[in-house]
Amino acid sequence: MHYVIIGNGVAGITAAFTLRDRDPHARIAIISGESDYFISRTALMYAFMDRLNLRDLEPFERKSYDAKKIERIRGWVTNLDAGIVTLNGVRKIHYDKLLLATGSVPIQPNWLGLESVRTGAVNFVSLQHLEACEQLAPTTRRAVVAGGGLIGVELVECLTHHGIEVDFLVRDSWYWPMALAKEEGEIIAAHMRRHGVKLHLNHEITQVTADAKGRVEAVKTSQNIEFPCQMLGICIGVRPAIDWIRGVTTARGIQVTNSFQTSLPNVWAAGDCAELPNAQIEQIWYSAKRQGELAAKAMLGDTVNYQAPLFYNSAKFFDIEYTTVGAAASESFFHQVPGKDISFRIMHENGAVTGFNMLGSRWDHTYFENWIHERRTLKEVLANLHQAQFDVEFGRIPTPHD
């Protein structure tokens, strides 16, 4: 049996190790155009900030790939056929079972003038992007970052760390309305401003200009304001990396069944690139890890019927940690610890708690999940909130009920 996996991100690598754990004898190969070894994409920002070396981004010791007999192949897959994938247009690799775990690519905007920019415009989701950013940073005095999501704020933090003056342009009227209510958005906005970030809400880039050498020079926004910059971070979202894929049915992503099977026999897909039957695409680290493991089990012949579990995620905005579980609802309880970047939001509807948005303190999300599944009332949850705290010893935050 020859398993081939395209993409050595967290979905691909989790699948590879799962396959090996269950099948000690199969041939397992994992193909990547990005890197020789699996890296933690979520840690790119810490490498940019010099808190980690490139080597530190590798979550597994290099020798473990040999120990687990996982063959690593470097190159970009250009074509997919029944039983064969083509690498860099030439090398043919045969497979018995294939997993597509190609991940995401940044969404490219159609701003006027962007096509004339040859250098200075960056994304921030791959090793190659990191290299580009590191090369540009020393010659950058001012930067513009566009996009009010998680990767945007990460890039802003990195650039600020390097002493670069950053204009952070956010389209919406507060930071990240997709996930945060206005109060939380404002806490984070104020926090970023204290770190020297110039946050501009309700601004959308309309035009980009480059200098004679093709280096980005300025952007103009919907409010007709011009921001000079030598670097432009484009962080307006990601989409499944499926541009090269032919032969399997795709919509926004690669369409899969609840057992991660694509339209082509013996081909599965998992992680950011996979589109589930309800048109759902899960694009976070945790879902990729989960899907990678389950797709591998499906490839091994297990019965898998994947239903995306209750949503949870975590992030960090400069110094503010963030935990979210569940979903928004018509009503919510909100409390901010006076004078601190710490807040609790508990969403509830029809007497039952549906979700949590917590800033600035640490929580064990599994408690929240249980309470949501058990349809606990707001009163019950508030009375027991302290049990879910995960802050350091001596560092417990008083809960709103206290």
Next chain:
Amino acid sequence: MIKNRLLHDVKNRGISAWFLSAVFTAFYLVLYFTERLTPIAQAIGLDSKWTLYGALYTLAVTAGGIHVIRKYKHNRYQVIRTVTVIVIQATFAFSIPLLLKFFQQPEYYFSYFWPLKMEYLTPSYIFSLPLPFIIYSILGSALLVPILGVFFGKRWYCSWVCGCGGLANTFGEPWRHLSDKSTTSWKIEKVTVHAVLGITILLTVLLFISYGTGNTYRQLANFQTLYGLIVSSILAGVVGVGLYPLGGTRIWCRFACPMAALLGLVQKIGRYRIKVKENMCISCGLCSKYCEMGIDVRAYAQANKSFTRASCVGCGICAEVCPRGVLKLENFSPPAATKAKLVQIKTAPRG
């Protein structure tokens, strides 16, 4: 930019780091094997080079400690721990011994115990002291150290009380990430640290036999001198601190300290552990990078495994640097753990 580059150089084995390492090593060689520091000590009114060393050590712990407190001011575990380290260094490890000497008492360090300080269970030395010191010394090693170890892990000593750990966690902060994280170094550490503990125990037993039988053996005296030279001077001082800028700050603690070895064994059967939050790790590796003991914390975190490693000194920096709040130090007691998953809500039944 220039400041960042210099900082990078000194923190990442650049030229300046090698230079500093040479300076630290030279300092310890001069301190241990020459009398060059004696006139300097006397010139500023101190009685010996050892008092000068104690003053410098306390200064380094205090200055480094203030830096650490500022850096981690939002983390109460770090603040309380670091204040404790500074206070213990300034009192038990510096001013109290000086005062004792002033009042014609033995120069005793209440923050050190056998097997870190060999003398405190060396019969010819300890039985020459007044009775309270004998009692403290024996009860300290036999009861205090292991009992606290069972309840709180080795951290109560290694990162709250000990001077070696104190210097590492304050003055040594810029180099904590340089510890080797490979599984190979873990294998080496297990051999060396337990070998030193074995030798320490053997030497102590032999010294008691010799004391009990009233015989003095020349070979035993040589053994004791050699132990002092290699373990206490070269490994703890010259190598332990001299290599801070190149190999990280806990080389001595990790590979050679008999106290750390003993407490590590206690820790494995005790309550202390690092709790890992389920499915929240993003494998970024900051925890492993900043572990001064070279533990690959990420390997446990990404596998959702709460764990206790013998070498963990409980400094808590893995939990501090984790951007997703995945790790938590705790003194875990199993009955509470079984309750953890079944959250009992005491309020009125749901409608």
